[in-house]
Amino acid sequence: MTSTEINGGDRFESVQSIRDALKEVSYLADDGIASVAFLADKLGKPVLVEGPAGTGKTQLAKSIAEITGSKLIRLQCYEGLDESKALYEWNYKKQLLRIQTERGDNTEDWTDIQDDIFSDEFLLTRPLLEAITSEEPVVLLIDEVDRVEVETEALLLEILSDYQVSIPELGTITAKQIPLVFLTSNNTRELSEALKRRCLYLHVDYPELDREREIVLAKVPNITASLADQVARVVRSIRQLDLKKAPSVSETLDWARTLMILNIDTIDEKIAKETLNILLKYQTDIAKATKELSVDD
């Protein structure tokens, strides 16, 4: 495993070392992925990972966490996410309780109580704050950031550029170590310029034939090389069709596993057609692919 230095900036030695380390946890990175991950560490900048669904965007963050031995903190974005869910929240029940107990004896001054109830003790940390206050190295994954509203995006800006959170009652909390931050997006909407500017940009696309074959080999136990090759080639062929939703890597893996369970070692047309519904999820797509695969052009 690579070094697990707490200070950001030297988790990895070189681009190649990332690739090798990722390979050990069976994540096969291409040049782009490895160099961007390397840079993210060196420059201490977040990475915005974009690409079609099911191409291993989230997995990348998980694997990076694994190879650096860091804790993975995940913030799943959704519509209506606000700062009390993403950043921090005051534990008002506990605050109330505190005030109640003070009421009995009037020994303490009001200002003391006020200072007291707005202290760390009453602060509930949410993923973002947790990531920067953590003592141990952390990989922060902000998943599907395109789901939040444009206004909420602004919440992320401070933490992404300066690794700090400002809490009006407490002041600014700066990061004890610089976490590796990954934001993923399925590109359902254009992210704001401000957010994009603060990030390194990485587009993860469907893998090339060779890489997909490697992935299948790595992820599906006991699969033969020839079957993996066939799987990758059929999937590539299907992706070239004009489909509503092209098969993703995870669907390729599902398909390969299915073929393994069915004890199939060579794919012919009949088998391909019968199992298409694992790769494709729309009836029109399935119909189209069936037609294409059987017609001899």
Place this chain on the structure above:
Amino acid sequence: MLKLLNGFVVELRNAGLPVSLTENLDAMEAVQHIPIEDREAFKYALGATLIKNHAHWRSFDTVFEVYFSLRGPEYKIGDGDGDSDIDEMWREMQEQQQNADGNGGQGGMDGMTPEEIAQMLMQALMNGDQGMMRAMAKQSVQRFAGMEPGRPVGGTYYLYRTLRNLDLDSMLEKMMDQSRQEAPDDLTTLEERLEKEEYSDRIEKFKGEIEAEIRRRLVADRGAEAMAKTLRKPLPEDVEFMHASRDEMVSLKKSLQPLTRKLAARLARKRKHGRKGPLDFRSTVRHSLSYGGVPAEPQFKYPRPSKPELMVIADISGSVAAFARFTLMLVYAISGQFSKVRSFVFIDGLDEVTDYFKATEDISEAIHRVNTEADVVWVDGHSDYGHAFEVFWNKYGKDITPKTTVLLLGDARNNYHASQSWVVKEIQQKARHVYWLNPEPKSYWNTGDSIVGEYGTFTDGVYECRNLRQLEGFVEKLA
């Protein structure tokens, strides 16, 4: 290095890519960590810091190749680490050839006949041998392109000359034949399809190699700045519908899908984002019953903007066909945002094509049917807006309601027929809005046989829609 990067960034901006100052600084910092010798990583480092939109990657790629294919030490890497391998392979190949033919003593590739070259190329492609393919690309360019320094022709000319000599189209057939022969038993259709795709993929790669080689040579000859200028291509969203090449069409189509997805999401959000309207008195009183008559929970009327009904009337004659196609695709892709969409196409006759879109979920198939099956020719198949509008008014005019928005698409080049602009006037009186979208640049309007001005006076607006960006802007406003 600094100067080189600066030039590079300036060129990116010239190509229309938005690169901000901070991004520039990031790039500067990034390249300090990644050695320029690691070309791929270097490229991705620059890409990650400078390019924040995948659609821009292609343009970035081109500029990068131009700027960094020659300069400094990387030129040597470009073919340096390849060269030794290639030489070796070269010798191997020659030995093989000698053994096979028994005609020793040819002096390198220059002495080979075109047939032999083709044979070798086929070998290389069959084996999928990267290094060999690159070497072949180099040799073919050297031999066939006939490049002369200082000659003012574009790279495409050389590309054409090289490819003509190599005859890659028949190469695919030959390769298929050979693999058919080599296979122990007959290939199934699936296998054949896969083989074919594999080979055409390799041929594409080989073409890419040739292109890169030509570009390298041109850059060496003319310098990066001049080259970058000639290679500058508009971004997909800025490609003009009327002058798009086939490749550009493909990339347009590709960028249309994410665009519609984004547009639909944005519009849906816009509709949902209803602010509170005025107090709903009835509802407040009704709710107050549960509080013993105290109106503790005020109710508000939420504005529910009605979805417009849309009628699209599109000219699909030659020059504007692409534009009509894209608009129809876009409109149907977000048809959820309209309560009803009806579409009509015309050249000099008019036909309703709504059913084609209803019958299938697949928009491109529907468009295909529109182009092949719709009955749009009345006399001679030259645009006649006047007649088409007249037919529309007589047949479908009664269906226009005050809720309907009518979209007219076309360049209004009427071939000097009667304009019948009274139809548009009638439509305007009945419909909620009438818009005209014109794919021609504004400066061409009302020149020659274009009478967009005459129709325009009876519409609520004539919009220039030359590229996807403008089209997207209009549709967003519409829904």
